[in-house]
Amino acid sequence: MGHQDKDERVILTTCICSGDHVKKWNQKMNKVYPVKIIANTSIAPNTWLLRCNRMWEFEAGQVVGISFHPDDEPRLYSIASGTQHHEVWILYTVKPGGLLTPQLSTRNKGDTIYMTDPFGNFVCREDKAVWIATGTGIAPFASMFFSGQHTKKKLIQGSRSKDGLYFHDFFYSELGRDYQPCCSRIGEEGCFRGRVTDYLANLEMIDAEIPYYLCGSAEMVVDVRDLLIARGVPFERIMAEIFF
């Protein structure tokens, strides 16, 4: 899960929901920790990288909940940093009118926010695999990459333009030919011109024996999954994580 906000996730404080009830559930079910922001930097138009103190162990591919107050319902984000990093990295885009990200983007070094324990099962344990992401859907794969899980992995990263290929330089230098950036805008040097689905559709052969991990919008996940299935990949070999 790359990011969630007003229009892309559940809004839990409806007019008929008792705030006290929600708080009780949160206190009971979600352990939240205060964490200090180390840095909060704009890395591309409308996209930010939040760096915080790390409080727990996690597996690359897991998510955390973030809130401004311990009683608020946390919003979920994939961790983008590696398991050996001393910091936690969260990649997010600012949604105008959103409940969390416009405010989050104004928080500075030293400010406190709240995070849950990490959770989720979008983890890649296979030796060989293909990772496919668009937008902030790159976060779980960035975490796997920075955790040293990138050997024998191919990464296909899609965006409209090159500035949306987050962590591009790291992937490019480490993965070489196993990194395929795709940009739908004309004139982006070093990128396949088109969407990730166009790239996959143009491949002469698709290896049906290895697992495919997808992360991005529902549209991307469904389109890529349909294409892979049509090209002979059994659905059992396709794992997906979605924004919601």
Next chain:
Amino acid sequence: MKDLIGKEPLFGKTLSELEQMVLKLEMPKYTASQIADWLYKKEVSSINAMSNISKVHRDKLQENFVFGLSDPVKEQASVDGTKKYLYRSHVGKFIEAAYIPERNRNTLCVSSQVGCKMGCLFCMTGKQGFQGQLSAGEIVNQIRSLPERHQLTNIVYMGMGEPFDNLEGVMKSLEILTSDWGMGMSPRRITVSTIGIIPAMKVFLENSKAHLAVSLHSPFEEERRKLMPIENVYALPQVLKTIREFPLGKQRRTSFEYIVFKGLNHSARHVKELARILTGIRCRINLLYFHPIPDTPLEAPTDHIMQEFKEALEAKGLTTTIRKSRGQDIYAACGMLSTRELQKKNGQ
């Protein structure tokens, strides 16, 4: 949400929202209850027909609001009596509601979102992607503008979209449907179905009295996550733990929806595991036939598979029913009709 001429609909507002609204318009507070009465209890469809509200106040309302009802734009009738209605949403796309008459009850299956973000492998709605949330008014309108609304006995939130990904709209719609000031329906006649978004499910369990249905489809996490990406975030054991921890009482029911895919999720191993994971939960399993959708790698089960699986589950003490397939001649699978309309609109 506003209409094309920039006016907000009244239909879909809760009593507390109406109270805030009348205060803002400098009307007496009791006007809110009168408006709620006209919106949800009486068969009118214009602000002008709200005859116990003064002309001055009606004019004021008309300056700022529209009534907000919207008739279905298309209807399809199956030979088995099932009807599918297509409604236009405020985002200009289509949503579906399916009316399913049976001997003892008449059920309406309503949509909660335009499209869906959840990306389940077996779902046609997911292929549309996500196009917008439905407002409470748009959800309740599927019921209020249904030609058969007077025969309706049950409502299920099992149409397009994941209800708990639109918690605000769904909870408000439940409030309108079940409140004394609203439509006054019994919450025992309403079921909300989810794939298991735990935080929203907790809010629903705590704040509504309607029944809960959970889409299960496999008792094995590894298998379920290949069918339903949500498993990667909210895993089945945590979903079941949440249900176990919440006392539902005697009146309220949990059911598990289980689509059967030929050769995939109906083995003896599945029976054994279902019996194990559902131990201690007072529930019912509803087995559903998979309706094949275009380009799917999944197959529909035979009648024999369904019957055998049902008997095996019952032998383990699990209350199990087979849901009859209805409306197969009218794009029965959820999302098929609206996807067809969307494709037509996009010229595909």
